[in-house]
Amino acid sequence: NKGLEETGWKDALLVGTAQGIAILPAVSRSGLTIAGALGRGLERGFALKFSFLLSIPAILGPALLDGLKLAAGEPLGVPPAVLAAGMAAAGLSGYFSVKFMLRLFSKASLKVFSYYVFAVGSLVLLDQLFFGIFFEKLF
Numbered sequence: 001n002k003g004l005e006e007t008g009w010k011d012a013l014l015v016g017t018a019q020g021i022a023i024l025p026a027v028s029r030s031g032l033t034i035a036g037a038l039g040r041g042l043e044r045g046f047a048l049k050f051s052f053l054l055s056i057p058a059i060l061g062p063a064l065l066d067g068l069k070l071a072a073g074e075p076l077g078v079p080p081a082v083l084a085a086g087m088a089a090a091g092l093s094g095y096f097s098v099k100f101m102l103r104l105f106s107k108a109s110l111k112v113f114s115y116y117v118f119a120v121g122s123l124v125l126l127d128q129l130f131f132g133i134f135f136e137k138l139f
Helices: 009-021 029-039 044-071 080-107 111-131
Strands: none
Touching: 009 029, 009 044, 029 044, 029 111, 044 080
16 A cells, blocks of 8 residues: 555556556556556555546647647648637546546445446457447458
């Protein structure tokens, strides 16, 4: 049950690696980073906050790249007003979603979340491997 003070670079490296692995299809970024943090012995509430804080670079990186394209005059295919409205809506909904999830997972079991992630991940992989209805087929 390690908190912030007891967390070392090995813990951060493992959780960061878990986030990198989550670029694979049907892998939950938050699920994998939380599992990695808990596997390293981080306290549950801290593991949840750490996982959600790690999403910030993953979100701001692409936003920065789009901002640089926009500043360079490259068209993004979306009118600026629509882009601004979408960013504002995503920011607000993301903030309240993270707040809700932190409150929910600090009290509830993560087992239900793991079943959900496993089921959705399996469906996504099945679709990618065999059907291609919702996602492009992998092969």
